[in-house]
């Protein structure tokens with residue numbers, strides 16, 4: 314029941330984020346995607362994996378739960394799961410968006426002023442090689458058990474891939490288009506506005522593809538170390554695992570996984586709308 | 599020479615601003631490329647005509663790190679008059695693109711001067727007097743054809759004052775792209791994309807047009823159509839054109855003069871006049887004069903290449 318709610322939400326978010334117009338090409342592509350040779354192999358893999366899982370679970374009842382046990386738990390405690398998923402979702406939403414925005418803005422600054430890259434990049438690298446699992450408890454000490462440390466951890470995890478990819482994208486302009494702009498005596502702002510910004514989008518989306526799943530990792534890890542009153546799916550996993558409650562543990566894991574799938578699917582939808590120009594080949598880039 | 603270029607920069611800068619209220623009307627910037635000839639403001643107006651076009655004098659350029667620099671252009675001097683079509687041909691790597699980029703202000707020469715309509719290249723780009731057609735169309739794939747051609751108008755808008763801006767639609771229609779205005783570059787053939795790139799270079803009415811092998815990526819049939827189209831358009835909008843090419847027939851078909859360059863280091867080996875009457879059509883290919891010229895250009899090229907291996 315809660316599942317249908319989220320998917321309805323997801324669809325709504327997708328349409329509002331991507332605008333209204335549908336390209337005529339999309340429906341043709343959609344039909345092509347429906348051909349069985351496209352989806353059947355993946356479905357077969359999933360069915361085999363589920364069967365193996367089920368066999369293993371029945372043989373080892375204290376190691377992993379059976380799929381139907383997980384399902385029953387999800388249905389019976391739908392409200393609890395839903396509430397916890399909202400908490401984790403909020404952490405991902407706030408953390409990821411601030412990390413994405415911060416990463417992109419810093420990339421712009423670094424792309425425009427090379428001094429800034431030389432000045433700030435070493436610090437960024439030092440922060441990024443520090444294991445996030447180690448930073449998280451320290452942040453809890455500093456900011457308490459509320460949402461703040463979770464936002465920060467999630468943002469931190471997202472920040473780096475966004476920064477690196479955006480920077481590469483802003484730098485990778487078509488040299489010849491740049492030449493044309495320069496003979497027109499285009500200002501730096503004009504070059505950014507007309508060339509670099511949109512031109513960087515393929516890289517930005519590649520960065521998002523890495524960053525969004527990481528955001529869920531970040532939120533879950535932050536909840537592991539700070540299973541406070543706010544709960545969340547990550548806290549649910551730790552608490553249930555400590556009590557050896559296998560169905561709840563795996564139901565929470567399943568929902569985390571589900572969130573990741575939703576995020577990636579949304580991203581693919583948005584990407585199609587924003588980057589329609591990038592996939593068509595012969596453009597002379 | 600250095601000091602001279604400095605003086606020109608200053609005059610161009612102080613009077614290039616059309617909005618400057620202290621400049622009397624008569625001395626204002628004329629639209630570059632206006633039929634009556636460009637008036638070099640501030641400098642005596644009567645003698646302005648000789649400045650029109652491109653003047654390259656003793657330009658040298660080398661690349662590479664200190665100690666291991668290779669000379670790419672050696673004392674190159676060349677003038678292109680207003681309304682003159684000059685092709686530059688020569689073996690690969692002889693510095694044709696480097697020369698073109700120096701005129702475009704994309705590369706600074708080590709020594710020598712480049713003047714465009716009596717201004718330094720820097721002042722000329724500031725006034726948007728140079729149109730560039732690069733080797734690939736280099737269109738922005740996320741903009742429609744029309745918006746790609748509009749780009750030069752929206753960039754550096756200060757230089758739009760007192761200028762003969764053309765209607766992008768009209769120019770595209772005259773290039774046979776009337777049906778493609780709202781298409782995206784990815785939906786066009788290579789030849790059409792290249793025409794859009796040429797329209798983009800013409801649209802803001804620059805006085806000098808620089809083209810670096812614009813048709814080299816097209817097949818032969820397509821190239822012929824593009825050449826004729828370009829010639830047609832240029833005939834009614836005479837600019838000073840510098841056209842880099844690898845094709846001898848193309849150079850003859852289009853040009854008033856052909857500059858043959860040699861390599862190691864890049865230099866001008868010979869300048870060959872093309873006295874074929876205009877307007878030219880494909881029939882030109884079949885004339886004896888054309889064949890004679892072709893023999894002459896190929897001969898010079900062979901000589902130039904021979905020097906290299908000797």
Ligand SMILES: Nc1ncnc2c1ncn2[C@@H]1O[C@H](COP(=O)(O)OP(=O)(O)OP(=O)(O)O)[C@@H](O)[C@H]1O
Pocket residue numbers: 661662670688689690691692693694695696697
């Ligand atoms: N930015 C650069 N740095 C170092 N060397 C360069 C640079 N640009 C050009 N060169 C060298 O200068 C020489 C001339 O290059 P250029 O591109 O002007 O030749 P070209 O005549 O246009 O050749 P092609 O016909 O192949 O286009 C080449 O040997 C090239 O390697």
Ligand SMILES: [Mg+2]
Pocket residue numbers: 694695696810
């Ligand atoms: Mg070249």
